[in-house]
Amino acid sequence: MPAATMAVMPVIEARELTKVFRRPDKSEGLRGSLRHLVTRRYTTTSAVDHVSLSIEPGEAVAYVGPNGAGKSTTVKLLSGILVPTSGEVVVGGIVPHRDRIANARQVGVLFGQRTQLWWDLPVRESLALLRDMYGIGPADYRAQLARFDEVLELGELLPVTARKLSLGQRMRADLAAALLHRPGIVYLDEPTIGLDIAVKDRVRDFLRRLVADGTTLILTTHDLGDIEDVCRRIAIIDGGRIIYDGGLDGVKDTFARERCMHVRLTTDVDPQSVAALLPDAEVTPGGSPGEFTIRFDRFVLTAGQVIATASSLAEIDDLLIDEPAIEDVVRKVYSGELELEPAEDGVGAGVGA
Amino acid sequence: MAARAYLCMVKVSARTVLTYRANFVLGLFAVFFQLLAMLYVWRLLLESGKDFGGYTWPQMKAYLLVAFVTSSLVSAYGDFRMAARIRDGLVSLDLVKPVTYQTARFAETVGRAALELAVTFAVAGSIALVTGGIPVPDLPQLLLFAVSIAAVVPLKFLVVYLSTLLCFWTQNYMGVAWARTSLVALLSGSLIPLVLLPSWLQTTAMLLPFASLTATPAAIYLGQATGGEALGLLLTQAGWVTVLWVAGRLVWRFAVRQLTVHGG
Ligand SMILES: Nc1ncnc2c1ncn2[C@@H]1O[C@H](COP(=O)(O)OP(=O)(O)O)[C@@H](O)[C@H]1O
Ligand SMILES: [Mg+2]
Numbered sequence: 373m374p375a376a377t378m379a380v381m382p383v384i385e386a387r388e389l390t391k392v393f394r395r396p397d398k399s400e401g402l403r404g405s406l407r408h409l410v411t412r413r414y415t416t417t418s419a420v421d422h423v424s425l426s427i428e429p430g431e432a433v434a435y436v437g438p439n440g441a442g443k444s445t446t447v448k449l450l451s452g453i454l455v456p457t458s459g460e461v462v463v464g465g466i467v468p469h470r471d472r473i474a475n476a477r478q479v480g481v482l483f484g485q486r487t488q489l490w491w492d493l494p495v496r497e498s499l500a501l502l503r504d505m506y507g508i509g510p511a512d513y514r515a516q517l518a519r520f521d522e523v524l525e526l527g528e529l530l531p532v533t534a535r536k537l538s539l540g541q542r543m544r545a546d547l548a549a550a551l552l553h554r555p556g557i558v559y560l561d562e563p564t565i566g567l568d569i570a571v572k573d574r575v576r577d578f579l580r581r582l583v584a585d586g587t588t589l590i591l592t593t594h595d596l597g598d599i600e601d602v603c604r605r606i607a608i609i610d611g612g613r614i615i616y617d618g619g620l621d622g623v624k625d626t627f628a629r630e631r632c633m634h635v636r637l638t639t640d641v642d643p644q645s646v647a648a649l650l651p652d653a654e655v656t657p658g659g660s661p662g663e664f665t666i667r668f669d670r671f672v673l674t675a676g677q678v679i680a681t682a683s684s685l686a687e688i689d690d691l692l693i694d695e696p697a698i699e700d701v702v703r704k705v706y707s708g709e710l711e712l713e714p715a716e717d718g719v720g721a722g723v724g725a
Numbered sequence: 726m727a728a729r730a731y732l733c734m735v736k737v738s739a740r741t742v743l744t745y746r747a748n749f750v751l752g753l754f755a756v757f758f759q760l761l762a763m764l765y766v767w768r769l770l771l772e773s774g775k776d777f778g779g780y781t782w783p784q785m786k787a788y789l790l791v792a793f794v795t796s797s798l799v800s801a802y803g804d805f806r807m808a809a810r811i812r813d814g815l816v817s818l819d820l821v822k823p824v825t826y827q828t829a830r831f832a833e834t835v836g837r838a839a840l841e842l843a844v845t846f847a848v849a850g851s852i853a854l855v856t857g858g859i860p861v862p863d864l865p866q867l868l869l870f871a872v873s874i875a876a877v878v879p880l881k882f883l884v885v886y887l888s889t890l891l892c893f894w895t896q897n898y899m900g901v902a903w904a905r906t907s908l909v910a911l912l913s914g915s916l917i918p919l920v921l922l923p924s925w926l927q928t929t930a931m932l933l934p935f936a937s938l939t940a941t942p943a944a945i946y947l948g949q950a951t952g953g954e955a956l957g958l959l960l961t962q963a964g965w966v967t968v969l970w971v972a973g974r975l976v977w978r979f980a981v982r983q984l985t986v987h988g989g
Contacts, residue, residue: 393988419988453817455985469985476823488818492741504733505824 383557383588384427384450389459391420391445419445421612422459429556432579432589434599434620436705437609443592444483446609447559450590451481464557477506480555484562487542488549489534495545496530499552506553513552520548523578540571547575551582558582561592576601596702608705627701631670632694633678637662637686649681662686730824731832738803738836753797753844760793764856778920784947787859790849791943792915794874797845798838799881803830804889808898811889817984826981827886827973834882842874862948869955873942876962880937883969884909890973893980914940934965 397413420442427433435443448454449461452468452475461468468475482488489498503513520526524544529537537545543563551558560579564572572595579602583589591602599606599620606623608616616626640661647655653668666678675693682688742749764786771782780788807830810816819826853859862870888905892898910916912926912935919927919940930936941958944950950958 391988448817451821453820453985454988455982472820473823473825476821479821481821483818486815486818488821490737492744493737497737497740501730501733501737505727505730505822507727507729 380428382426383429383464384425384590385460385462386423386425386446386450387460389420389423389425389446389449389461390418390457391442391449391454392457393417393419418612420449420456420609423609423612423614425607425614425617427588427590429588430583430586431605432583432591432603434603434606435590435592435609436594436599436606436702438705438707441609442612443609444561445612447481447483447561447590447592451475451479451559477553478555479557479559480550480553481558482546482550482560482563484543484546484560484565487534487546489542489545491535492533494531494533495526495537495548498534498545498549499530502549502552508553512554516548516552516554520551523581524548524574539566540568543567543575544571547578555587557588559590559592562594563591564593564595564598572597599702610705623701627704629669629671631668631675633666633668633675634658634692634694635664635666635679635682635688636690637664637682638689639686641685646682646685649684650678653678662689727824731828734829734832735836735839738833739840740836742837742840748802749840749844752800752802753848756793756797756800757848760789760852763789764852778918780918783857783859786853786856787947788918788943790853790859791946792939794842794845794849795877795881795913795939795942796910796915798841798874798877799834799885800841803833803837804885804902805898807886807889808892808902811892812896812898814984816981820981820985827970827977830886831879831882835878838878860947862946866945866948866951866955869959870942870945872959873945873962876959876966877938877942879966880934880962880969881909883966883973884934884938886973887969887976890976890980893983909935909938912936913938914943918943934969937962937965 394414394416397415423442423446425433435446437443445454449456450463450468452470452472455469463475464478466475466478468479489495490501493501499517502508508516517526517530524547526544526548529541529545532541534542534545543566547560547563550560563579564575567575576598579589579591579598583602589602591598593599604620605618606616606620607614608623616623618626636658641664643655643657643664646664646666647653650666650668650673652672653666656665656667658664664682666682668678679688679691767785767789768782770777771780771785777785807816810819819829822829861867884905888901889898891901895901911922912930912933914930914936915938919930919936922930930940937958941950941962945955945958
């Protein structure tokens with residue numbers, strides 16, 4: 373395979389992509405509008421700020437960040453809905469906002485908050501319209517409907533008018549609408565928002581298959597389950613800037629700084645004396661004498677130092693280190709608590725990619 | 726192929742009208758009662774013996790029925806939906822569909838117009854019969870009339886489409902729709918025949934696309950314009966359709982920048 377020596381061409385390439393929104397500074401009412409006409413003052417927001425992303429065919433990327441971080445704006449830039457203020461974007465060799473129709477043929481987009489179905493029509497009619505828009509042949513169309521029925525149980529939704537669908541039903545139908553033309557590139561912006569567990573599982577299962585079939589996917593979600601189930605790569609955006617872009621495992625190394633070690637010593641040792649030796653750690657007594665839980669920052673202490681200290685007091689009988697959970701990291705990302713310390717020990721490869 | 730998509734949109738929108746036929750019929754009712762009132766008023770006026778542009782009662786009836794058909798065309802709430810999608814920013818989703826926005830909206834309009842034509846012609850025909858008949862032109866003239874009515878569909882679509890695009894700049898579509906309706910009613914001749922307007926207003930109507938909307942089909946139906954003159958009027962309609970179609974594409978491109986460049 374020449375792949376080892378030849379770099380794969382990225383299918384999505386964003387370079388220094390920036391979107392600045394300008395909102396008029398106007399107060400309420402007619403007077404405010406008139407004053408705005410005279411003064412023309414604006415507030416500007418850099419919703420997406422010099423974002424560079426390079427995504428290879430078949431990659432599944434989770435795109436996460438707190439509310440207002442710029443996720444949806446990025447998706448709109450990639451799908452050609454918005455024209456960038458500066459920077460470049462090329463998707464499958466096409467500049468999306470220049471050639472919207474060609475771009476529409478190669479990508480599938482879903483905005484979880486908004487439906488693409490025709491509101492007044494039964495789902496079946498919406499899909500038939502899309503079939504004709506994309507020039508999908510009858511056999512392929514039937515095959516697609518069968519596939520959607522299998523995973524999303526679409527069949528029962530076909531005769532229902534879009535505005536009568538529940539949120540979960542609508543999302544299933546919308547997924548079918550976004551993917552009907554077998555796009556090689558798919559952007560899903562919060563596809564599981566507001567769905568109950570059963571539907572979520574079904575959607576995730578569907579997304580896994582999609583990725584397994586070689587679709588390039590960008591998935592914006594609040595749901596950790598979605599990320600771990602579907603994606604190997606994660607890009608974290610905050611305040612319009614990418615603060616991490618790399619493997620899912622790397623996120624833990626970079627951001628999950630707290631480690632938790634459960635130690636059982638052969639003899640009863642006073643927790644105070646352990647704490648005294650480890651002033652930077654938090655020591656809590658465990659369930660029985662000689663058991664402790666030690667929490668420490670891995671940029672301050674190493675696991676080895678903690679073990680050495682504990683074993684200096686008594687022989688270690690048993691030891692357990694909790695796996696840092698990516699959930700904790702992502703939850704922190706969403707709550708805006710994530711502290712961005714430069715990784716002193718150099719584990720943070722991939723930061724600011 | 727895209728052509729198939731537009732054809733499918735024509736069919737689907739016709740079917741949507743049938744699904745919502747109650748709305749559709751109610752919408753026609755308003756115009757229908759207006760028509761009855763006009764017929765009544767004009768009969769009184771003409772019976773008074775005064776001269777109104779030389780119209781006889783049967784001719785005036787024919788005029789009003791043609792005006793009823795043309796003003797009912799392209800009136801079924803498609804513009805309100807387009808306006809709402811622009812206002813709510815949902816129009817951005819239309820940018821990720823592989824069809825041309827203007828052509829897609831036109832296809833929907835054609836689907837509705839087919840039904841509007843069928844229903845309004847049936848209504849107009851019945852009224853003509855019930856009220857003692859109207860003059861009917863000979864076959865060639867009738868064909869010219871059919872062409873002029875067909876041209877009203879794209880023309881009125883474009884007038885409505887262009888004004889609806891104003892929603893990219895103003896929140897108040899009701900105001901825009903109201904202004905357009907009044908302007909069209911007055912300058913197309915659907916309110917009263919243009920010959921009865923002050924001459925400067927007549928000239929204005931003739932110089933603008935509005936006269937092509939009602940005055941042209943009416944003049945052809947009544948035989949006021951025949952032969953070369955009728956062909957000239959049809960060419961004028963075609964010219965306006967072309968000009969406004971191109972204008973629509975340009976304004977759309979400019980309008981959508983509101984959304985794509987400034988973020989709506
Ligand atoms: N059309 C717009 N006009 C002005 N500001 C906008 C617009 N769309 C988004 N923004 C602003 O841009 C920032 C990013 O928004 P968005 O991309 O929707 O974030 P996310 O999807 O990550 O929650 C927010 O501060 C938001 O208020
Ligand atoms: Mg969003």
